[in-house]
Amino acid sequence: MRLILGSGSPRRKELLAQLGIVPDLILPPDIDEDPRKGELPRPYAMRLAREKALAVPAGPEDVVLCADTTVAMGRRILGKPGDAGQAAEFLTLLGGRRHQVITAIAVRRGERVLTRESLSAVKMKRLSDAELNAYLASGDWQGKAGGYGIQGLAGAFIPWISGSFTAIMGLPVAETAALLAAVGYPVWRQE
Numbered sequence: 001m002r003l004i005l006g007s008g009s010p011r012r013k014e015l016l017a018q019l020g021i022v023p024d025l026i027l028p029p030d031i032d033e034d035p036r037k038g039e040l041p042r043p044y045a046m047r048l049a050r051e052k053a054l055a056v057p058a059g060p061e062d063v064v065l066c067a068d069t070t071v072a073m074g075r076r077i078l079g080k081p082g083d084a085g086q087a088a089e090f091l092t093l094l095g096g097r098r099h100q101v102i103t104a105i106a107v108r109r110g111e112r113v114l115t116r117e118s119l120s121a122v123k124m125k126r127l128s129d130a131e132l133n134a135y136l137a138s139g140d141w142q143g144k145a146g147g148y149g150i151q152g153l154a155g156a157f158i159p160w161i162s163g164s165f166t167a168i169m170g171l172p173v174a175e176t177a178a179l180l181a182a183v184g185y186p187v188w189r190q191e
């Protein structure tokens, strides 16, 4: 049985390592991440996690792990910003308020696909011009949903969360361990 991490996110590999798990293979899925018209954040994140898991080529005994992290402000989905201007727009929208981070995970083995969702609330302070400009210049917003990474410099903007830190970062390790064990992956072996 091979474990295939279907993700190009270095965070997900790192968070899996927190469980002592090293994937046999990393195959980032290539799917269309555009939300459907009127699609809400939670169904969107779940659809993407599932589609990613189905897009990764795997043998019948292989275990595929995929995830999707979506930042939501109410009904609005904030994906990965296309450029610094969009990152600035997102951070201005998020600053001084609470938003939601949804991470859906999908584990596939053969025909079987198991999914879980982890919801977190995040409060971000209102950013001063100096903070915003320094953060944009750091480039740390790139490739991250909502245009920030809580595990980096943007941690300075986040005084409060309710939920799961690992889920906000991209992979909820508790749910991941549970789903991997559920499809028979030896998460809890004694070395």
Ligand SMILES: Cc1cn([C@H]2C[C@H](O)[C@@H](COP(=O)(O)OP(=O)(O)OP(=O)(O)O)O2)c(=O)[nH]c1=O
Binding pocket: 006, 007, 008, 009, 010, 011, 012, 028, 029, 052, 067, 068, 069, 070, 071, 080, 101, 143, 144, 145, 146, 148, 149, 150, 151, 168, 169, 170
């Ligand atoms: C909110 C937040 C997101 N992120 C990251 C996690 C994900 O990598 C990214 C959300 O985009 P995703 O589309 O979930 O993942 P990805 O495109 O990076 O990788 P793949 O689809 O191949 O698995 O945002 C952080 O690192 N920290 C944070 O605080």
